[in-house]
Structures are given as structure tokens and as C-alpha cells.
Amino acid sequence: MDFDFSDDQQSLRDAVRKWVDKGYDFERRRKAVKAGGFDRAAYGELADLGLAGLYIAEDHGGMGMGPVEAMVVMEELGRGMVLEPLGQTLIASGLLAGYAPAALQSAWLPRIAGGAALVVLAQVERKARYRLDVCATTAAQSGNTWTVSGAKSIVPAGDQADAFLVPATVKGRIAMFLVERSAAGVTARGYGTQAGGRAAEVSFKDSPASLVTEDGLAALEHGVDIGIAATCAEGVGVIDKTMDVTVEYMNTRKQFGATLASFQALRHRVADMKMQQELARSMSYYASLKLNAPAPERRSAMARAKYQLGVAMRFVGQNSVQLHGGIGVTDEYIGSHYFKKLTxxxxxxxxxLHQLGEVSERMQDTAGVFA
Known part of the structure; x- marks a missing residue:
């Protein structure tokens, strides 16, 4: 299998990396965090690069690209810990393009591609605990109109988004709806997240909604899998930068008259971190390559990838803090922000732990050894 990136993919990576390095430095990110964790101007710049339209067909003003290109982009955004939720745009684009009726696609996809509209997935509920088939939010139909009632938690940029993709139960089955934030009965209470981003608690009370698909659980699983692949790629980018600052610190910080990098025990720890870094990268590739596979294969692959990425992110982040010592947890030092982002x-x-359970449930009789 050829893992080399094409010239177009390399050019895309270079363009995004250039923007991150020159247009989204640590000071701009810090200002965005203080301002609430979301910068509409920065999101507009991402859209100007064409990134909001990665998954959107050219007919709707997008770039018509696929999972590998999205992985390349998310890695670079991870390197800059970019706060603006482009991963959510990928989810919304994939779900609307794959499941929504033509009229809904025409109304929203061009706006998403151009950066005029931010649409995010609002699926988390307090009692669900990561389970996608648990949904207390309900939808009701009256003639040709739908309304949605319920509450969703930790909605990315929920008080800044223009619309939400909302799973809701209809007669015992989950369907997927699009609800505009400006619709009647919608309230959003925003707050900052641990890593400096923005989320919200969003409630719906008989809020007008547009039906995306009645097969909402399949759409939701697909959307979450897009999110997992994007998260894995973003995590690789954050891990790369965490490794960079850790190695640089060990090569400059002296203890007992020698640099930390000269101590064999610490070098062994960095080697273990490097192994987790490469495991994370390979599983991120695996996730992106499996994103268009049949649903059972795709779901199993995403669980495996997210589990390995979770292990790697925790290991690299914690060991980086330990190798830095006290400075590793100070707000002034960028390494602490990488650690919070990985967490x-x-x-x-x-x-x-959840993904390990998902992997276990999907094991065949061979436990994956010979399958």
C-alpha cells in the first residue's frame, strides 16, 4: 500500500501549515481564549482557504476532497491547537451531503463551504455516556412541519453556531434534524472548555426543525466516525508539537551540569513517547482510510483507532509534563496547553475506556487475529 501523499495533498498541507505558523500563533490563540474561545474571523480565514468546503462537492461551492485530505488539514490545525471547530464542519458536510434531501443540501452546503454558516453536531446528552442509541430528545410532526424538544450538552461553539444537527426520537426510532439557532424555543448557554475552546448547553422547546433523514442512528454513527477520524488526525498534530517542545527542552535544560537529554533513563522515556507518537500516526492513517468502508467495518476501525490515539495522547502528554517538571503545568508555557488539548x-x-468496550463488542471469534 502506498502511503506517500500526492503533490496536491502536500500543497494542501503546506498551505495550512503556513497559515497556522504565520496567521495563528500562540498569542493570537491566547487572545481568542480570553475572548471566549471562538474567533469568527479565524474561522472565516479557514473558509477562505477552502477548508470549510473540503467534503462539499464542487457543485455546491466546495473542494470535493476526501478523508485523506481532511486528515492532512486536521493534523496541521492540531499543530497550532486551532480553536475553531473545523472538524464539526466536516461532520455537518458529510451528513448533509450523504443523507439530507436535495433542497436542504442546496440551502446549506454552499453557505457552509463559503464560511457563511457554521453547522455543528449536537448529540451529547447527560444520560447517554457516549452511547449513540440513547436519545431523550424528541421530535413531533404536525402536517409537513417538525418540532424538536430536548437538551444537548457540550455542543461545540454551540452559542456561536448558525444551526445544529440534532438526533431526536420519533416513535421509538432516532431521526436526524437540522435546527437553526435563531429558531423559536432554542436557547444556548455558552462556556469555555478545558483546552480554551468554546461549547454550550443547548435546549430546544418545540423548536421548528427540518428533517435530514429518518435513519438518524446510521447518520449519527457516520457523523461521529467522521469526528473520530478528524480527532485522531488533530491529536497526531498536537502530539508532534508536544514531542518537539519536549525534545527542545531536554536539549537545553541543564541539571547537575549536564543537559537532561544526556541522562539515559530520560532518553528511554522519550523513546517510549516516540513509539506512541508513531502508533498514533499509523492508527490515524488507518481511521482515515477506513472512513468510507461499510458501516460495520468502519465502526470497528474507528473504535480501534480512537482507543490507540487515546492511549498515545495520555502517555505523551503526561510524560511531557513530567519531563518538564513544574514549568510543564504553567499557563505561560505552551507545553501545558498541548497537555490540556490532548486531554x-x-x-x-x-x-x-469506552472505545475499548466498543472494540471488545465488535470482536469476532478469532478476536481479530486471523480475520
């Missing part, structure tokens, strides 16, 4: 990503779309 947040490990919990996104199902933590490692």
Missing part, C-alpha cells in the same frame, strides 16, 4: 481530545467522541 480534551482523549475524551472527545468516547474516551479510551
Amino acid at each position: 480534551e481530545l482523549e475524551l472527545s467522541f468516547g474516551d479510551s
Whole structure:
């Protein structure tokens, strides 16, 4: 299998890396965190690069690209710990393009591609505990109109988004709806997240909604899998930068008259971190390559990838802090922000313990050894 990136993919990586290095430095990120954790201007710049339209067909103003290109982009955004939720845009684009009726696609996909509209997935409920088939939010139909009632938690940029993709139960089955934030009965209470981003508690009370698909559980699983692949790629980018600052620190910080990098025990620890870094990268590739596989194969692959990424993110982040000592947890030092970002990503779309359970449930008689 050829793992070399094409010239177009390399050019895409270079363009995003250039923007991160020159247009989204640590000071700009810090200002965005203080301002609430979301910068609409920065999101607009991502859209100007065409990134909001990665998964959107050219007919709707997008770039018509696929999972590998999205992985390349998310890695680079991870390197800069970019706060703006492009991963959510990938989810919304994939779900609307794959499941929504033509009229809904025409109304929203061009706006998403151009950066005029931010649409996010609002699926987390307090009692669900990462389970996608648990949904207390309900939808009701009256003639040709739908309304949604319920509450969703930890909705990315929920008080800044223009619309939500909302799973809701209809006659015992989960369907997927699009609800505009400006719709009647919608309230959003925003707050900052651990890693500096923004989320919200969103409630719906008989809020007008547009039906995306009646097969909502399949759509939700697909959307979450897009999110997992994006999270894995973003995590690789954060791990890369965490490794960079850790190695640089060990090569400059002196103890007992010698640099930390000269101590064999510490070098062994960095070697273990490097192994986790490469395991994370290979499993991120695996997740992206499996994103268009049939649903059972795709779901199993995402659980495996997210579990390994969770282990790697926790290991690299914790060891980086330990190798730095006290400075590793100070707000002034960028390494502490990488650690917080890795911790947040490990919990996104199902933590490692949850994903280990998912892997276990999907094992065949061979336990995956000969399958």
C-alpha cells in the first residue's frame, strides 16, 4: 500500500501549515481564549482557504476532497491547537451531503463551504455516556412541519453556531434534524472548555426543525466516525508539537551540569513517547482510510483507532509534563496547553475506556487475529 501523499495533498498541507505558523500563533490563540474561545474571523480565514468546503462537492461551492485530505488539514490545525471547530464542519458536510434531501443540501452546503454558516453536531446528552442509541430528545410532526424538544450538552461553539444537527426520537426510532439557532424555543448557554475552546448547553422547546433523514442512528454513527477520524488526525498534530517542545527542552535544560537529554533513563522515556507518537500516526492513517468502508467495518476501525490515539495522547502528554517538571503545568508555557488539548481530545467522541468496550463488542471469534 502506498502511503506517500500526492503533490496536491502536500500543497494542501503546506498551505495550512503556513497559515497556522504565520496567521495563528500562540498569542493570537491566547487572545481568542480570553475572548471566549471562538474567533469568527479565524474561522472565516479557514473558509477562505477552502477548508470549510473540503467534503462539499464542487457543485455546491466546495473542494470535493476526501478523508485523506481532511486528515492532512486536521493534523496541521492540531499543530497550532486551532480553536475553531473545523472538524464539526466536516461532520455537518458529510451528513448533509450523504443523507439530507436535495433542497436542504442546496440551502446549506454552499453557505457552509463559503464560511457563511457554521453547522455543528449536537448529540451529547447527560444520560447517554457516549452511547449513540440513547436519545431523550424528541421530535413531533404536525402536517409537513417538525418540532424538536430536548437538551444537548457540550455542543461545540454551540452559542456561536448558525444551526445544529440534532438526533431526536420519533416513535421509538432516532431521526436526524437540522435546527437553526435563531429558531423559536432554542436557547444556548455558552462556556469555555478545558483546552480554551468554546461549547454550550443547548435546549430546544418545540423548536421548528427540518428533517435530514429518518435513519438518524446510521447518520449519527457516520457523523461521529467522521469526528473520530478528524480527532485522531488533530491529536497526531498536537502530539508532534508536544514531542518537539519536549525534545527542545531536554536539549537545553541543564541539571547537575549536564543537559537532561544526556541522562539515559530520560532518553528511554522519550523513546517510549516516540513509539506512541508513531502508533498514533499509523492508527490515524488507518481511521482515515477506513472512513468510507461499510458501516460495520468502519465502526470497528474507528473504535480501534480512537482507543490507540487515546492511549498515545495520555502517555505523551503526561510524560511531557513530567519531563518538564513544574514549568510543564504553567499557563505561560505552551507545553501545558498541548497537555490540556490532548486531554480534551482523549475524551472527545468516547474516551479510551469506552472505545475499548466498543472494540471488545465488535470482536469476532478469532478476536481479530486471523480475520
